[in-house]
Amino acid sequence: AKSTSAIPAETSARAQTLRAEIQEHNYRYYALDEPRIPDAAYDRLMRELQDLEAEYPELVTPDSPTQRVGQTPLSAFATVTHELPMLSLDNAFGEDDLIAFDRRVRDRLQDDATIEYACEPKLDGIAVSLLYRDGLLVRGATRGDGTQGEDITQNVRTIDSIPLKLRGSGYPRVLEVRGEIYMPKAGFEALNEKAREKGDKLFVNPRNAAAGSLRQLDARITATRPLEMCAYSVGYVEDGEVPAKHSETLEAFRDWGLKINREMRVVQGADACIEYYQQLGERRAQLDYDIDGIVFKVNRRDLQDELGFVARAPRWAIAYKFPAQEEMTQLLDVEFQV
Numbered sequence: 001a002k003s004t005s006a007i008p009a010e011t012s013a014r015a016q017t018l019r020a021e022i023q024e025h026n027y028r029y030y031a032l033d034e035p036r037i038p039d040a041a042y043d044r045l046m047r048e049l050q051d052l053e054a055e056y057p058e059l060v061t062p063d064s065p066t067q068r069v070g071q072t073p074l075s076a077f078a079t080v081t082h083e084l085p086m087l088s089l090d091n092a093f094g095e096d097d098l099i100a101f102d103r104r105v106r107d108r109l110q111d112d113a114t115i116e117y118a119c120e121p122k123l124d125g126i127a128v129s130l131l132y133r134d135g136l137l138v139r140g141a142t143r144g145d146g147t148q149g150e151d152i153t154q155n156v157r158t159i160d161s162i163p164l165k166l167r168g169s170g171y172p173r174v175l176e177v178r179g180e181i182y183m184p185k186a187g188f189e190a191l192n193e194k195a196r197e198k199g200d201k202l203f204v205n206p207r208n209a210a211a212g213s214l215r216q217l218d219a220r221i222t223a224t225r226p227l228e229m230c231a232y233s234v235g236y237v238e239d240g241e242v243p244a245k246h247s248e249t250l251e252a253f254r255d256w257g258l259k260i261n262r263e264m265r266v267v268q269g270a271d272a273c274i275e276y277y278q279q280l281g282e283r284r285a286q287l288d289y290d291i292d293g294i295v296f297k298v299n300r301r302d303l304q305d306e307l308g309f310v311a312r313a314p315r316w317a318i319a320y321k322f323p324a325q326e327e328m329t330q331l332l333d334v335e336f337q338v
Ligand SMILES: CC(C)(C)c1nc(N2CCN(c3ncccn3)CC2)c2cc(C(N)=O)c(N)nc2n1
Pocket: 087, 088, 089, 120, 121, 122, 123, 124, 125, 127, 143, 180, 232, 233, 295, 297, 314, 317
């Protein structure tokens, strides 16, 4: 192969500019939900970079947007041991459980002051861990049993809303981002329409479709599936800081190019949590993705640390699920599908 010195300086500079421009467009499109250029212009940038890298393979970098789809299927997934266990969530089954949760939090903190909560829709997908070293995505893993999961790095790299390189600066040298990979409703319908036409098996719901897409040993199949990821928590951190509040950490994630859910709100006290639950419950059918409830989290991380967790379920967070009417409908759909 030609030595790197054989690459004209302006070619190497052009490739670097293209990578930065494409990353910025991804940030606007996925993290800010506001694309700035039409798809055709975006595709032209990608094609120019692909042509440059085809002519000068030494130009390829691991974070290049052309390096998203692994060409070699795996024979099996390796096992990953999470640096910090991925916790589970207690459930609330009614407003009283939410009031009781808030009461327990305040009693345990021995402080009757109103607690600030972060409220997030509980996306109905697959929990994953993304590990970034010096801003580069080096590992993706499923939650698994909370202690160990499967290494699905090749598959998560195919998901456009997951940055291969964090944007900007100020992020810790080692940063673990936890989030939920899900399939939006429209993508799920389109996937099942294609499956019907090809006489393939149908997926029962978007969560199963996302799980099946992540379980592919051949990342080229995963790359064809309409998957997205929303970050929902920080995990292991080394050499750096994340903000003192959970909501501010999610905003930092957005600045670093990660997608967070736009419905996330910060509220004061249990009654405001119930209002949030009710208003989102009314809009559930209109959301672009399936949710099975709301996750309420004590927003200050120093209070989270003080509250800790019991048997891996944090004392500082609770999931409040909606009635399961949706699942039953889907089950009936499949059973009476002709
Ligand atoms: C950081 C904590 C532990 C509070 C936390 N844990 C979550 N989960 C744990 C249980 N999980 C789980 N998964 C499979 C089996 C058992 N538990 C699935 C993720 C969260 C899931 C979502 C979501 N889905 O949108 C979310 N917005 N925030 C979360 N926050």
